[in-house]
Amino acid sequence: MIITRSKLGNGLHLNKVITEKFKSNYIAINLIRPLDKNEVTTNSLLSSILGRGTESYSSKALLERRLEELYGANLNVTISKRGERHILRVSIEWADSRFTGDNSYEEDVISLLKDTLFNPFLPKGLFEESQVLQEKKNLISKIESKVNDKRSLALNRCIEEMCKEEAFSIYQLGYVEDISPIDEKNLTQHYFDLLNTSEIEVVYVGKDNQHIDSNIIPQAYLNRDNIIHVPREDIHKTIKQELKIVEKEDINQGKLVIGYRSTIGYEDKLYSALLVGNEIFGGGPNSKLFKEIREKHSLAYYVGSNLIKHKSIILLDAGIDSNNYDKTVLLIDSQLKNMINGDFTEDEIDIAKKGIKTSSMSIIDNPQLMGEFTLGKILANDQRTLEEMIQDVEKVTKDEIVQAMKTIFIDTFYFMTSQEVKADEEN
């Protein structure tokens, strides 16, 4: 596996991971934007419009048929949130010609990817009005459908309340109230702004391929001047009082989310210790939370915690019977106290480290994960190799974990329940 990174122009890089172990190849062009309420909805709509047609394949149906001819190449346009960045990604994965026995199509796959982003269907120089109208409607229903998944709704609501003053609270798909002012004119304008001002990271994973070179980006975008660089997220917030939110929904199971913060950033030497500490606390079926809340007290089917790298936030979530709220919160609290007091064993540390190692090593078995990992390193300005990252985790000591866990404090309790909300629980 050979990994290279080359600068193609101002704010524009090509990253290649060359390997022959996969049956497919994968390229992603990532446009990196600040997570900003003023453009998040437009970015999101743009991700639905791109991929509806190119200059050569003017409708979605024609484009999809072309993809089928290219052995079912998977073309995707997605929008996602990484810390306080909003990433518009156009990617394609295709079956390698070594296995289809057909040498005729790889160049076409790459052109199709380029055209999707750089030569979309723009009759009269604008996105088509009827398509924009339709995708606006679809985006409204997509945003509204977040209520269908109560677990992720609860997680989102917790972040919204907890990070009210921070860009991180912004919902990645955008906001219904910001959709109506968008039309084909300002959307097209925004599209060109994005091409002209975004940092662009191209990531390729696959066999060595002569078509993957600077031509992947049209000449016109190689020398751009006004690139927007997204600053590192702020992770220092002082809390006067813990926030307690209880919301009523028509559900069977109560959804509990607790948002914690730490002051250790991902650049910090202690970050690996925070990672291991979180793994022991709520990282999986060997964690303290799983053993105590699920296995010992039968209170939940799912319970665990997740460390959000760019914000140094730990989000814990559990599905519980609403009557068990107080009991569960007390047990969770005592588990965190155990972590802070160093009440965990060398064996638990060892298990946590091995778990992190196995997950990390699995990345290199999947082309898309490998692409994701490569981009993640760039966003965090992390020069380490995967092996070095694993070594840093392995070196973590118990003292460091305690030190890291001591920085953690509760910011927000969020609870979604079908029961009547008691007045004293509302802040």
Add this chain to the structure above:
Amino acid sequence: MKKIRNSTLNEEIFYEELENGIKVFFFPKEGFTKKYAIFTTNYGSLHSAFKTKEGGDIHNLPKGIAHFLEHKLFEEEDGDVFSKFAQNGAFVNAYTNFNQTSYLFYSTDNFYDNLKLLIEFVQNPYLTDENVFKEKGIISQEIEMYLDNPKWRVFFNCLRGLYHNHPVRDDIAGTVESILSINKEDLMTAYNAFYHPSNMVLFVVGELDKDELLKTINEAGRKYEPVEYKPIRIFEFEPKEVKEKLVEDYMATSKPLFYIGIKDNELGLFGREAIKKDVATNIILDMLFSDSSDFYHQLYNEGLIDKSFGAYYTGKDNYGHSFIVGQTNDPKLIYDKIMDVFTENKMYINEENFQRIKKKEIGHFLMGFNSIEFIANNLTDLYFQDFLLIDYLDVLNDIEFKDIQERLKEHLNKEYTTLSIVWPNKNNDIKEEGDK
């Protein structure tokens, strides 16, 4: 080990049946860091009723028993299984579906130790009244979690509309009521009937040595008498007709969700024939309803469907159905339009569209081979239909347009459809009287 090779795919599989009856398959995957093993019994949520021998008593165990047993096998007298795997840096998990219960792990190091652990814990149940009781709280929460999922509701309501008696209409985990009645004795009855090695299969995928593998498996296997043993699964008679043409329900969703089910009456197939039917049906559904079809874009442009719209077929020897699913403001209109396509489809079903979709299927199948989980899980699933995954590409290549035309005529029949709709609750605060 015996070698089975497929030259189209340029892959090979090794096979061996051990003395105690376990079938072992090994799929070498050079250059991959991760190694994966999945140990499966052909016992799922469909098999609550069974006999252990011809002429024996019928056991009718509570719904959800296979899934309950899956949870309980993780319990060991000397500590829990999760931590033993974790000490070797492995991730262990399990799942139960309609037809099987599978126990699996993946790891990058210590593979053979982990494999030994896997075989040992599945073959050594440790059940006590206390640990069975404790599990009821956990599984109740799992069931409650699914009850909050509108997609799960619209899916199972459709199955309950399609089938009168077949247990595919019952929730895999059972109901809170049914699992509360499960006791240690029920679990052991199920275990003894279905966890005999001759009812089990082990698939291993990764860069591994086959001699070392066999040695490990033989050492770990519990000693069983080598008997020819086959539990008899009992299914009630299932009429061809659907039970309900329309099933409606209400939940907190943003838009109405729908599932249109088509009951398959071409049953009783195994092996190549079964897979060919499966592939042909899915190609038909793609030709009509995937995002390369004109019909899809007509509905999309009218604002009737969004990207959640899609269709697929799934089935085994004694049940089968196609689903056409999505969300829309007007499910009944969508239903009517789809029923029209059942009879008026000449513009979508043609040789050119067929060849293109077939090419796509080939590409997707090849890309699946990037994933050791895809390989092992599909090997297992198809194995119980008497088919080896590596021959799948041959079936795909052999399918002709006339197979499509024949299958279309027999399967797309309005008479055998159920429309399931979950409508949004207009007011979230109103709860029906009598709700728990």
